[in-house]
Amino acid sequence: MTYHRATLGLALASLLAAAQDPGQRAALDAVEKLAPRFREISRQIWEQPEVGWQEKQSSALLRAELEKHGFRIRSFEGMPTAFAAEWGEGRPVIGILGEYDALPGLSQEDVPERRPRVQGAPGHGCGHNLFGAASALAAVAVKERMLALGLKGTVRFYGTPAEEGGGGKIFLIRAGAFRDADVVLAWHPGDFNAADDNPYLANISARIRFRGTPAHAAGAPEAGRSALDALELTAHAVNLMREHVPQETRMHYIVTSGGAAANIVPESAEMSIIVRHPDLAELARIWERVKKCAEAGALATETKVEIEITSSYANFKRNPPLRDLLDRSLRLAGGVRYTDAERAFIEKIRATLAGREMPPLERAAEVLPPKTSLSSVSTDVGDVSWVVPVGHFTAATMPPGVPLHTWQSTACAGTEIGRKGMMVAARALTLATLELLASPDLVKQARAAFEEAMRGQTYRSLLPEDRRPGQTGH
Ligand SMILES: [Zn+2]
Ligand SMILES: [Zn+2]
Known part of the structure; x- marks a missing residue:
């Protein structure tokens, strides 16, 4: 693994200059200091992809790292690859979701041509190796700042297995994992940076x-x-x-x-x-x-x-105060800039996707306005948004124009291209979580928006009650 430290240093310097507030500067600094280990973990998870409900090594890696940083671990019966890791005391409880399951059949080397690492084996085509690592990194960075500032409250990382068809989060809801959470934040790998403001399906x-x-x-x-x-x-x-x-x-x-x-x-x-x-x-x-x-x-x-x-899966209940929080956090977190070597890799990857519209590469450096257009995909984060206020955003872990669930996205998720997007996500999550911990008003607004979106509806998954973890999937 080679990290372009010089480039990163420069990117961080310009971000720090943009963040006027010394608190924000210190938060971004904390993320950067902790980053090397979590970048490594993202690559390790990528190298040993495990499909839903079987993410033994992936969840153990994240769990051990959080434990090392003093987080208390909670396990869930019947779900050995799920866990919650928290630090701090009392309210508010701010949760950050992490995923780490892979997709069957997408095994791929980190090269810009179709080359499976292991023929027929799974691969991280949805970038969940970056998803879990960025969220865990943010949780630890938040803890560091809470310690330094004497902030009250709890930061909690949710290790959520089996997103790809398994509905891991539905079982976590049924186990009461979100009952005492005030706000939950999540993100997803993609080919742009923006807060999400669409209902998903x-x-x-x-x-x-x-x-x-x-x-x-x-x-x-x-x-x-x-x-x-x-x-x-x-x-x-x-x-x-x-x-x-x-x-x-x-x-x-x-x-x-x-x-x-x-x-x-x-x-x-x-x-x-x-x-x-x-x-x-x-x-x-x-x-x-x-x-x-x-x-x-x-x-x-x-x-x-x-x-x-x-x-x-349920649709996603939009939350305008959290959307705005994530939009401004993303703007401070910055976008992704590619080196010449990465651009050469990307051009080769994009050439394999002939016929698709290819947006300019510069788009990865920007933060787009919140995405309101209806998404054609589904996620079990939607279910969580029916029981607790959830904010959600996308970070550019893939170059513009590269779709998820492909060998091309799998290749990117194992390289510096993916890790740059992972860092955008970690920075945005850290800034947003700290703002929530410091602002009881913001937590109240998120709650009010949640009540408004629910308007007397109650959450009832269409997944039958007698289904057990591990029995689910397409
Ligand atoms: Zn997926
Ligand atoms: Zn996914």
Whole structure:
């Protein structure tokens, strides 16, 4: 690993000059002093990618480091790779979320061409190696400043496993992990810097299985009841329904099993379906209709249907005071500037994405206005925002134009390009958390905005109560 210390020094010098307030300067300084170890950890997690619920080494690395800095560790039953680490006493309790799970099949070297480290193995295509390390770094930097300033309150890092389909945070909510938190901050790797002000999409993933009666398809078709027929009818009903659901709805499915041979009436068939909508309550209503499509398919074909919900995320409840806090913190945290060597690497990476619109590289150096456009993805941070005020932002860990969940983003997450974005996130989180700890008024405003966004709604995940950690995923 080589770090461009000279460049970093220069970037920090200009940031320190921009931060007029001596407190902010000291906070940025604390982040920089602690950075080397956390940058190393981000690379170690990247080198040993672990998928959801199996992040043993990744969570242990972060946990050990936080423990070393005097944080108290809380474990959660049934979730060995989840933990909370806190420092300080009493209110306010400010939480910072960290993730560290990888994606299957995205193993990749830190080179600008497709080259798996281990064929078929997982890789950090969503940059969660940077996500966890930046958040933990911020938590420790905040602790250092709390000590120096005698600030009251608690800073708490949440080690949240299995974001990619596993819904780790839903189980942490059910375990009461956020019950006493006043505000929670989170970020996500991306190809720009901006506070988030969009609702993301609530989603639900399920497996719909049909069971029929097998028979010889030519010899005794009248004796058979086809599970595949039921599946086809269900799919047809869902496709007709597209015209009569709210505009922002997304419904997509695949057939995961459709029989064994054309001359056997299929005894079993299975489809995997995902439905999304910007509002959890509306999604619940659409889902009831999808269930009717499946029941109708089974009824018409005299087969049986079983629906297994494997994952469901809530939409994100926006919080304007926290959005503004993160916007101004990001502006003090600065953007990302690439060296000539990094630019050469980036140009090679971007050349592999022909056909995509490529924004100018300089965009990574800027902080964009809060992002209000509807995002087409889902995250279990959304669920947390239904139980506690949450502020969320994106930091440029990938060059503009590089999408998440690709080998290209995996490569960047292992290099200095990714670590520069990680530092932007760590600085912004540190500044924002310290401001919250020092300003009871701001915490109150965030709470009021949360109450307003909830307006009498209560949080109820569509994930059935009897689901256990480890049973979830697409
Ligand atoms: Zn992802
Ligand atoms: Zn992610």
